[in-house]
Amino acid sequence: MAAESTGIISQLIKRSDIMLAVAVIVIIAVLIIPLPAGILDFALAFNITFALVILLSTLYIKHPLDLSVFPGMLLIVTLMRLSLNVASTRLILGQGYAGEVINSFGNFVVQGNYVVGFIVFMILVIIQFVVITKGAGRISEVSARFTLDAMPGKQMAIDADLNAGLIDDQEAKARRESIAQEADFYGAMDGASKFVRGDAIAGILITLINIIGGFVIGMVMLGKSAPEALRTYSLLSIGDGLVTQIPALIVSTSAGIIVTRAASKENMGHDLTRQLLRQPRAIMIAGGMLLLFGIVPGMPTLPFFILGAVISAIGWLTNESSKKKILEDQKAEAEREQTGQEERTEDLLKVDALEVEIGYGLIPLVDANQGGDLLERVSVIRKQLASELGIIVPAIRIRDNIQLKPNEYRIKVKGINITEYEIMPDHVMAINPGYIKDEIDGFKTREPAFGLSAVWIIPNLKEIAENKGYTAVEPSAVMATHLTETIKTYAAELLTRQDVAHLIETLKEDHPSLVEDVVPNVVSFSIIQKVLRSLLNERVPIRDLAT
Numbered sequence: 193m194a195a196e197s198t199g200i201i202s203q204l205i206k207r208s209d210i211m212l213a214v215a216v217i218v219i220i221a222v223l224i225i226p227l228p229a230g231i232l233d234f235a236l237a238f239n240i241t242f243a244l245v246i247l248l249s250t251l252y253i254k255h256p257l258d259l260s261v262f263p264g265m266l267l268i269v270t271l272m273r274l275s276l277n278v279a280s281t282r283l284i285l286g287q288g289y290a291g292e293v294i295n296s297f298g299n300f301v302v303q304g305n306y307v308v309g310f311i312v313f314m315i316l317v318i319i320q321f322v323v324i325t326k327g328a329g330r331i332s333e334v335s336a337r338f339t340l341d342a343m344p345g346k347q348m349a350i351d352a353d354l355n356a357g358l359i360d361d362q363e364a365k366a367r368r369e370s371i372a373q374e375a376d377f378y379g380a381m382d383g384a385s386k387f388v389r390g391d392a393i394a395g396i397l398i399t400l401i402n403i404i405g406g407f408v409i410g411m412v413m414l415g416k417s418a419p420e421a422l423r424t425y426s427l428l429s430i431g432d433g434l435v436t437q438i439p440a441l442i443v444s445t446s447a448g449i450i451v452t453r454a455a456s457k458e459n460m461g462h463d464l465t466r467q468l469l470r471q472p473r474a475i476m477i478a479g480g481m482l483l484l485f486g487i488v489p490g491m492p493t494l495p496f497f498i499l500g501a502v503i504s505a506i507g508w509l510t511n512e513s514s515k516k517k518i519l520e521d522q523k524a525e526a527e528r529e530q531t532g533q534e535e536r537t538e539d540l541l542k543v544d545a546l547e548v549e550i551g552y553g554l555i556p557l558v559d560a561n562q563g564g565d566l567l568e569r570v571s572v573i574r575k576q577l578a579s580e581l582g583i584i585v586p587a588i589r590i591r592d593n594i595q596l597k598p599n600e601y602r603i604k605v606k607g608i609n610i611t612e613y614e615i616m617p618d619h620v621m622a623i624n625p626g627y628i629k630d631e632i633d634g635f636k637t638r639e640p641a642f643g644l645s646a647v648w649i650i651p652n653l654k655e656i657a658e659n660k661g662y663t664a665v666e667p668s669a670v671m672a673t674h675l676t677e678t679i680k681t682y683a684a685e686l687l688t689r690q691d692v693a694h695l696i697e698t699l700k701e702d703h704p705s706l707v708e709d710v711v712p713n714v715v716s717f718s719i720i721q722k723v724l725r726s727l728l729n730e731r732v733p734i735r736d737l738a739t
Contacts, residue, residue: 216268222275226282229291235276236293236435242269243439243446250449252459257373262450263380269443270387273436277398280432285405288414290428298431306426313399313433320441321392328448329385335451336378344561346371351560351567381451388444395437402429472511479504543607545586545686548675553598557617557668558590566590569672577676581683581728582735584691588675603675605682613640613674615667619648622662630660640670641677684725692721695734 227235246265253259283290298309347368354364406425410416416424453460469475482500486493556562567590574585596602602612615621622632624645634649649657654664665673679686724734 216271219268219272219275222279226286227279229283229287229289232276232279232283233291233293235279236291239273239276239436239439240442243442247442247446247449250446250453251461253450253453254459256450256453257370257377259450260373260377262447263377263384266384266443266447267387270391270440273391273440274394277395277432277436280436281398281402284402284425284428284432285409288406288410288424288428290432294428294431294435296431297434298427306423306430309427309430309434313430313437314396316434316437316441317392317396320437320444321389324441324444324448325385325388325392328444328451329382329389331448331451332378332381332385336375336382339375339378343371343375344559347561348555348559351558354567378451381447385447388440388447391440392437395433395440399429399433402432469506469510472507472514475507475510476504477507479507544589544604545606546588546679547604547607548588548590548671549593549596549602549604550590551596551598551600552592552594554601554615554617554667555592557671564668566668566671569668570675573672573676573679577679577683579735581680581733582695583683583687583728584694585679586686601671603678605678605685610678610682611640611674613671615670616648617667618651620651620654620657620664620666621670622647622649622654622657622664624662628661632657632660632662640674680731684728687721687725687728689718689721692724696720 222235246262246269249259250262280290280294284294289295298306350359350364350367350371354361359367403422403426406429407418407421410421410425411418414421449460479500479502482496482503485491486496486500550558555564557564557566560567570588570590574588577583577585593602596612597614599617600612600614603610616635619634621637621639622634623639624647626644632647632649632653634647634653637646637648638644639646647657647662649664657664727734
C-alpha cells in the first residue's frame with residue numbers, strides 16, 4: 193500500500209506542469225461557473241490549508257531562492273482567492289447562503305455580532321495593507337535595487353576565484369546563475385507585492401458590495417425587514433471577508449518573511465533560538481522586569497510571576513551554558529596556541545606562483561559586467577601556453593593594489609616583482625611594426641612585451657591608424673601579451689617537481705612501459721626537472737615528453 197502511494201505521488205510530481213495548468217483553468221472557471229455551497233466549503237478550506245503550507249515552508253527554508261517560485265505562486269494564490277470571493281458573492285446574493293465555512297466564520301468567530309465582525313475584518317485588512325504588505329513591498333524594492341548594485345562586485349569576485357583556481361567552471365557557472373536568480377527573484381517580489389496590496393483593497397470593496405447589495409436584495413426582492421436583511425447579509429459578507437482575508441494575511445506574512453530572510457545554513461527557527469539565546473543577560477533582565485510588573489498594584493500577579501520565573505530560569509541556564517562553553521573554548525585554544533602560531537607562520541610563507549596587481553583604474557578591464565575581458569584572456573593564455581609549451585600554467589591571481597598608480601599593473605612571479613607598466617584604459621595602443629614613418633597623434637610609449645614603438649590613441653583614430661599600417665590593440669590585449677611573454681620567460685621557474693610528476697603520470701597513461709623502464713630507475717625526477725627547465729629556458733616546447 194505504501195509503495196502504491198509513493199508511486200502515485202511520484203507520478204503526480206512528474207505531471208506537475210499539467211496539474212498546474214489544470215488548476216489555473218479551474219480557478220478561471222470558478223469566475224464564470226456557479227459553485228455549489230459544498231464545493232465552495234472545500235475550496236475555502238483548501239485556501240486556508242494552502243496558505244498555512246506556504247507560511248510553514250517560508251519558516252523552514254534556508255535561503256530565499258529555496259522558494260524562488262514564490263512570486264509566481266503569490267499571483268496564482270491571489271487569483272484563486274479573488275475567484276472564491278466571486279463564487280461566494282454569487283451564493284450570498286443569489287441564495288442568502290454560502291456554505292458552512294462562511295456561516296461559521298460569520299456566527300461562531302464573531303459570535304453573531306456583525307458590528308464586531310466588521311471591526312475585526314477592518315483590523316485584519318489594515319494590518320495586512322498598512323503594516324505587512326507595505327513593509328514587504330518596500331523591502332522587496334530595496335533588496336532588488338541593492339542586489340542589482342552588488343552584481344558587478346559579486347561577478348568580479350567569482351571571476352577572481354575562478355582565475356585563482358579556488359573554484360572550477362561548474363561552480364562559477366552555478367554561482368553566476370544564483371546571482372542572476374537572486375536579482376530576478378527580488379525584482380519579481382517587488383512586483384508581486386502589488387498584487388497583495390490590490391487584493392486587500394479588493395477585499396474591502398467586495399465586502400461592502402456584498403453588504404449593500406444583500407441589504408437591497410433582502411428588502412426589495414425578498415421582502416425582509418431592514419434589520420433582518422442587514423443582519424443576515426452582513427454576517428455572511430463579513431464571514432466571507434474573514435475566511436478570505438485570514439489566508440491573505442498568512443500569505444502576506446509569508447511574503448514578508450521570505451524577503452527579510454537572510455541566507456543561512458539553518459532554518460529560521462534554529463537561527464532565531466540561537467541568536468536570541470546568545471544574550472542571556474538580556475533574557476534575565478526581561479524576566480526581572482516581568483517579576484516587577486507582577487508586584488505593581490492592579491496588575492495580575494500570577495501571569496507575570498510565572499512568565500518572569502520561566503524567562504529568568506531560561507536566561508540563567510543559558511548563561512551557565514555559555515560560561516561552560518567559554519571555558520572549554522579557552523582550554524582548547526590554549527592547547528592549539530603553539531600549533532596555531534606555527535600554522536600562521538606557514539601561511540605567511542605561502543606565495544602565489546603568478547600574480548597580477550592592478551591599480552583601481554584598471555578594475556573595469558577585469559569586471560566582465562563593465563565590458564572587461566581580461567579574465568577571459570587569462571583563461572585563453574593558460575590554455576594557449578599549455579598547448580605551445582606543454583606546461584601546466586598555475587592559476588593567475590589578479591588583485592587590486594592601492595599602492596600602485598591608478599592605471600598601473602605589476603606582474604609578480606613567486607612573490608617577486610618582475611615587471612610593471614602603466615597603460616591608458618580609455619585609449620587604444622597603436623604599435624609601429626618598425627617601418628612606418630607616418631606619425632599619428634597620441635601619447636608616445638613603448639609596447640611592454642617586445643619594446644616596440646607605440647602610441648596611445650583615442651578609439652576614434654583606430655581605423656585611421658590601421659590604414660596607415662599600425663597594429664591597434666586594446667589595453668587588455670596589451671596586458672595579456674605582456675603577461676604571456678613574461679610567463680614564457682619564466683616558465684622554467686614555474687615548472688615545479690609536482691608539475692613534473694603530473695606530466696609523467698599523464699605520459700604513463702599512453703606510454704606505461706616507457707615510463708616504468710626509465711623513471712626512476714634510469715633517470716630521476718630531479719634530473720628530468722632540470723632537463724625540462726633547461727629546454728624551457730631556451731623556449732623549447734616540452735609537450736612531446738615521450739620523445
